[in-house]
Amino acid sequence: MSEQYLMARIADRPVAIPTAQVESVIDLGDILPAPLAPPQVRGLVAIRSRVVTVIDTEVALGLPRSVHDRRRAVITAVDGHHYAILVESLDEVETLVAQPLSSGLVLGDGWRDCATGIVEHGGEPMLVLDLSAWIPAAALAA
Amino acid sequence: MDELLQEFIAETRETLDALSGEVVAWEADPTDRARLDSIFRFVHTVKGSCGFLDLPRLARLSHAAEDVLAAVRDGGRIPDTALVNAVLAIIDRIGELVEAIDAGVSLEDSSEDLLIAALAENAAPVAVTATAPQARSHSRSVRLGVDLLDRMMSGMSEMVLARNDLARRLREGDCDPRMEAALERLSLTVADMRETVTRTRMQTIDTLFSAVPRLVRDTAAELGKTVVLSIEGGDVELDREMIELMRDPLVHVIRNSIDHGIEAPADRAAAGKPMAGLMTVSARQSGNQILIDITDDGRGIDTDRLVAKARDQRLMPEEALRALSEDARCELVFHPGLSSRDTVTATSGRGVGMDIVRANVEHIGGRVILSNRPGKGLAVTLRVPLTLSILTTIIVAAGGQQFALARQSVDEIVKVRSNQVRIDRIGGVTMATVRGERLPVVGLSELLGLGVAAIDTLVLVSTRDGSYALAVDEVIDSEELVIKPAAPAVMATGVYAGQTLPDNGRPMLLLDGAGVATRAGLVFDRIAAIAPDETEAAADEKRGLLFDDLDGHRRVVPLAVIDRVETVPVAAIRFTAGRLRLASGDALVPVHATAAMAPDTTVSLLRLTDGAVDIAYAIGDAIEIVALPRDIAPAQGAGVIAGVVMIADEQVEVIDVHALFAATAGPSSGAQPLCLLHADAGGWMTNFLKPVIEASGYRCVTRLAPGETAAVALAMSDGGADRTGSAAPLVTLRAEREPTGPRDESIYRYDREALQAALMRSREAMV
Known part of the structure; x- marks a missing residue:
C-alpha cells in the first residue's frame, strides 16, 4: 500500500508527512502572537487573505522553543481551520510504503502521539506523522 | 409594495407548483399527515401575506381553508372526499387569483362564496366552473438558495481582503500609475459588488413583523385582553440571518408585554386608560444598527415587587439591593428566575424569558434597553447590528500588539489624565472612579502576559453582568x-x-469583553459603590440635547423629554386647524417650529413626550448631548424659553418644556371628561355639536361603555331619546330661539356662550 509522502525535518529528525494532509508549503511572514493560547500555538499569520494559526512543532514535542526563527511551514486543514506547522526543512515528495510501528519500539514523549508508522527512505527509517495530533484541541487547551 | 407583491406572487406560484404533487397525493390518501401539513402551511402563508398586502379575497379564501385544515389537524373534522375537493377547489382558485393579479386583470368573484360554503360540514358538493387560465407573464425574479448567497458573501469577503493585499503590495514597490488606476477601478468595483452582495442578504423586517398581528391577537385573546397594535418601519432592511435570530426574542418580548404589561380591561378602565391596550412595534435604522422598539401603555415594570422577589430569593445582599438605582432595579427583570408576575400563566411568567431574550440578543452582538414608566408603560428596545459578519470594532493597542473590541460593548473611552477619572489601588486591586462610578480595572497587557504597562487609557466595557475599565496603551x-x-x-x-484580517494585512484578534472579565477573575455582584451624597449629585445632573434651532439660535432641551429624533419630509407637516401638525401614522402630532421650513426638503424633529402627550419640535441640526448646567439665568417673558445657560462658553437658550407642552399640546386625552350625547335622530348633535364640545376639552360618546361615567350629558328637548342610565347633570338644548315657557331651562342650540357656560357649571359641580 504505497502512498506519497513529503520528506521533512522536524526537531532535527527526518519525518514523512502524508501528502494528503498537506495543502501547501510556504514561507511565513510576520507571526502575530496569540496571548494566552497554549504554548505550541506560536501565533497567527496571514496567508492569502486568510488567517492561519501557526503551530510550533518543537514546543509541541515538548522540546524547548527553538532559537532558530523558523519560517518554513506546511499548511494543513483540520476541522475547517487552517494551521501552519513549522518545519526545519523540506525535501522532495516520495512514494513509499508505510509499515506499522515495530512492537516494542517506545518513542519519546512528544513523538508518541503523532507517529502513525514508519517508512524507509534512502536506507533511513523515518516516522510517518499525523499533523492533526499536534493541533491542540479546544478542551485541552483551556 | 409592488416589490412585495411580486415576491408574493413568485412565492405563491412556486409553492403551488411544488404543491400540485402533494395535493394529488392528499387526494389519494386524505389521512396523510405530512401532505396535510404542507397544504396547511401553504394556505397559512398565503393568508399571512394577504393580510399584509391587502388582498381581501385571497385572505378570505385562505382563511376559510386554513380553519378547515386546522380542524382536520386537530381531529375535529374527518378529511372526506367532499372536504378534500372543497379545499382543492380553493387552492385552485388561489392559483387563478394570483395569476390574475400578476396579469393585472380582474376575476369575477361570484363563485367564491360557494367555494367557501363547500368547506362546511355536510355541505352539498359544488360544481366548480374553472376559469380559463391566463397566460403567465414573465417573472423578473429568481429564487436562490440561502447557501448560494452565503457562499457569495464569503467569496466577497475574500475578494475584499485579496484586493487589500494587492493594494498593499503595490504600495510597497514603485508603482506604475497605470497599475494604480487599474487597482483604483478594481477597488471601486469590489466596493460596489460588496454592497450589492450584502443587499442580496437583506430582507425587509416585514418578514419578521408580518407574524406580529396574529401573535398579538392570539395572545391577547388567550388572556382576555384587547390590544390595538401599530407597526411602523416595516421597510427597514436587515440581514436575513439576523431576522431569523430576532424572531424568538421579539415574540418573547411581545408576549411578555401583553401578559405582564397591558392590564385587563377593567383594570385599565379603573386606571383611566382606554380599554384597549396600545402596543407599538417599530423598527428604525440608526447608523449600522437596527433598533426594534416594542412599546406598550400597560403598567410597566413594578420594580418594588422585583426587588422584593430578589430579596426573597437572596439574589444579592440586602444593602446592595437597597443601593440599586431605578434603572438597575428595572434590570433585575433580566435575572434568571425572576419574573415580576406572581402567578404562572401559560403565556409567560415562568421566570424564563427576559434573561433568554437578553442572552439571545447579546449573542448576536446586540443590546436590550428598557425604558420603564411605572403605571404608564414599558418600552423595550432591541438594538442589533445590521449584519452578523461585519462588526464595528474599536482597535486598541496593548503590549505592542493590536486587538479589536466590539464597538457595542464599549461604553466610553476615557483618558486617565482627565479630571473625571481617579485611579486607586485598594487591597491589591486597581479601581477607577469615573464620574462617581467605581469600576474594577483590568490591565489588558498584564492579563495577556504582555508585560506591565502604566494605566493611561481606559476603555469602559460593559458586559451582561457588569462593567469594568480595560486599561490599554492606546485606542487606535x-x-x-x-x-x-x-x-x-x-x-x-x-x-x-x-x-480578523484588517486592511493592513496583519491578523488581529477580537477580544471578548465578557471573557476578559472572567479571565481577570472579576465578580460582579452589582454593588453600587456610590456614596449617598454622590448619588444625589449624580441624580441632580441633568443632561440635555444641544441643537441649532430653525431660526438659527442655539438651544438646549432636557434629554429626559426627548423620545427620539427623526427626519421627516416637510410635506408631512401641514398648517391645519390653526397650528402645524405632523401626520405620523394615523396620529396627528402638534409641531412647534420657530421658523418656516423650506418645502420639498426634510426636517429633523425632536419627538418630545411627557409620558402621555407627544409633541414634535422642528430643529435645524442636533449637535450633541451635554450636561445641563444648574445655573440658569431666567428668561424675560420669552415664550417657550426657560432661560439661558453657558455651555462651552456660549450662551444657549434652554427650552421651557412645560411652557412648550402647554402651548403646543392640545387638551390631554387622558384627563378628558366624558360628555354623553343623547343623540337625536337627525344627527345634529354628532355633526354640529360634537366638534364644539370636543374643542372644549370633552370626549364625546353616544353610549357609555361599562364602567364609564359621564361628566355631563346633553340632550335635545324634543329628542325623545332614552335619557336614563346616566347620573350626569343633563343639559337640554332646544331648537327654538326663545324659551317655550318660564320653566324652560333649556338652551338654544346655537347659543354657544350659554352652552359653554352650562358645561362649565357642570364641570364645577363635578369637582
Whole structure:
C-alpha cells in the first residue's frame, strides 16, 4: 500500500508527512502572537487573505522553543481551520510504503502521539506523522 | 409594495407548483399527515401575506381553508372526499387569483362564496366552473438558495481582503500609475459588488413583523385582553440571518408585554386608560444598527415587587439591593428566575424569558434597553447590528500588539489624565472612579502576559453582568471588520471572540469583553459603590440635547423629554386647524417650529413626550448631548424659553418644556371628561355639536361603555331619546330661539356662550 509522502525535518529528525494532509508549503511572514493560547500555538499569520494559526512543532514535542526563527511551514486543514506547522526543512515528495510501528519500539514523549508508522527512505527509517495530533484541541487547551 | 407583491406572487406560484404533487397525493390518501401539513402551511402563508398586502379575497379564501385544515389537524373534522375537493377547489382558485393579479386583470368573484360554503360540514358538493387560465407573464425574479448567497458573501469577503493585499503590495514597490488606476477601478468595483452582495442578504423586517398581528391577537385573546397594535418601519432592511435570530426574542418580548404589561380591561378602565391596550412595534435604522422598539401603555415594570422577589430569593445582599438605582432595579427583570408576575400563566411568567431574550440578543452582538414608566408603560428596545459578519470594532493597542473590541460593548473611552477619572489601588486591586462610578480595572497587557504597562487609557466595557475599565496603551481606531472564528485552541483561551484580517494585512484578534472579565477573575455582584451624597449629585445632573434651532439660535432641551429624533419630509407637516401638525401614522402630532421650513426638503424633529402627550419640535441640526448646567439665568417673558445657560462658553437658550407642552399640546386625552350625547335622530348633535364640545376639552360618546361615567350629558328637548342610565347633570338644548315657557331651562342650540357656560357649571359641580 504505497502512498506519497513529503520528506521533512522536524526537531532535527527526518519525518514523512502524508501528502494528503498537506495543502501547501510556504514561507511565513510576520507571526502575530496569540496571548494566552497554549504554548505550541506560536501565533497567527496571514496567508492569502486568510488567517492561519501557526503551530510550533518543537514546543509541541515538548522540546524547548527553538532559537532558530523558523519560517518554513506546511499548511494543513483540520476541522475547517487552517494551521501552519513549522518545519526545519523540506525535501522532495516520495512514494513509499508505510509499515506499522515495530512492537516494542517506545518513542519519546512528544513523538508518541503523532507517529502513525514508519517508512524507509534512502536506507533511513523515518516516522510517518499525523499533523492533526499536534493541533491542540479546544478542551485541552483551556 | 409592488416589490412585495411580486415576491408574493413568485412565492405563491412556486409553492403551488411544488404543491400540485402533494395535493394529488392528499387526494389519494386524505389521512396523510405530512401532505396535510404542507397544504396547511401553504394556505397559512398565503393568508399571512394577504393580510399584509391587502388582498381581501385571497385572505378570505385562505382563511376559510386554513380553519378547515386546522380542524382536520386537530381531529375535529374527518378529511372526506367532499372536504378534500372543497379545499382543492380553493387552492385552485388561489392559483387563478394570483395569476390574475400578476396579469393585472380582474376575476369575477361570484363563485367564491360557494367555494367557501363547500368547506362546511355536510355541505352539498359544488360544481366548480374553472376559469380559463391566463397566460403567465414573465417573472423578473429568481429564487436562490440561502447557501448560494452565503457562499457569495464569503467569496466577497475574500475578494475584499485579496484586493487589500494587492493594494498593499503595490504600495510597497514603485508603482506604475497605470497599475494604480487599474487597482483604483478594481477597488471601486469590489466596493460596489460588496454592497450589492450584502443587499442580496437583506430582507425587509416585514418578514419578521408580518407574524406580529396574529401573535398579538392570539395572545391577547388567550388572556382576555384587547390590544390595538401599530407597526411602523416595516421597510427597514436587515440581514436575513439576523431576522431569523430576532424572531424568538421579539415574540418573547411581545408576549411578555401583553401578559405582564397591558392590564385587563377593567383594570385599565379603573386606571383611566382606554380599554384597549396600545402596543407599538417599530423598527428604525440608526447608523449600522437596527433598533426594534416594542412599546406598550400597560403598567410597566413594578420594580418594588422585583426587588422584593430578589430579596426573597437572596439574589444579592440586602444593602446592595437597597443601593440599586431605578434603572438597575428595572434590570433585575433580566435575572434568571425572576419574573415580576406572581402567578404562572401559560403565556409567560415562568421566570424564563427576559434573561433568554437578553442572552439571545447579546449573542448576536446586540443590546436590550428598557425604558420603564411605572403605571404608564414599558418600552423595550432591541438594538442589533445590521449584519452578523461585519462588526464595528474599536482597535486598541496593548503590549505592542493590536486587538479589536466590539464597538457595542464599549461604553466610553476615557483618558486617565482627565479630571473625571481617579485611579486607586485598594487591597491589591486597581479601581477607577469615573464620574462617581467605581469600576474594577483590568490591565489588558498584564492579563495577556504582555508585560506591565502604566494605566493611561481606559476603555469602559460593559458586559451582561457588569462593567469594568480595560486599561490599554492606546485606542487606535474604529474599523469595520469581517470577523471569523479563530482556531479552537485560540478560542479556548476564553478571551477572544474571533479573528480578523484588517486592511493592513496583519491578523488581529477580537477580544471578548465578557471573557476578559472572567479571565481577570472579576465578580460582579452589582454593588453600587456610590456614596449617598454622590448619588444625589449624580441624580441632580441633568443632561440635555444641544441643537441649532430653525431660526438659527442655539438651544438646549432636557434629554429626559426627548423620545427620539427623526427626519421627516416637510410635506408631512401641514398648517391645519390653526397650528402645524405632523401626520405620523394615523396620529396627528402638534409641531412647534420657530421658523418656516423650506418645502420639498426634510426636517429633523425632536419627538418630545411627557409620558402621555407627544409633541414634535422642528430643529435645524442636533449637535450633541451635554450636561445641563444648574445655573440658569431666567428668561424675560420669552415664550417657550426657560432661560439661558453657558455651555462651552456660549450662551444657549434652554427650552421651557412645560411652557412648550402647554402651548403646543392640545387638551390631554387622558384627563378628558366624558360628555354623553343623547343623540337625536337627525344627527345634529354628532355633526354640529360634537366638534364644539370636543374643542372644549370633552370626549364625546353616544353610549357609555361599562364602567364609564359621564361628566355631563346633553340632550335635545324634543329628542325623545332614552335619557336614563346616566347620573350626569343633563343639559337640554332646544331648537327654538326663545324659551317655550318660564320653566324652560333649556338652551338654544346655537347659543354657544350659554352652552359653554352650562358645561362649565357642570364641570364645577363635578369637582
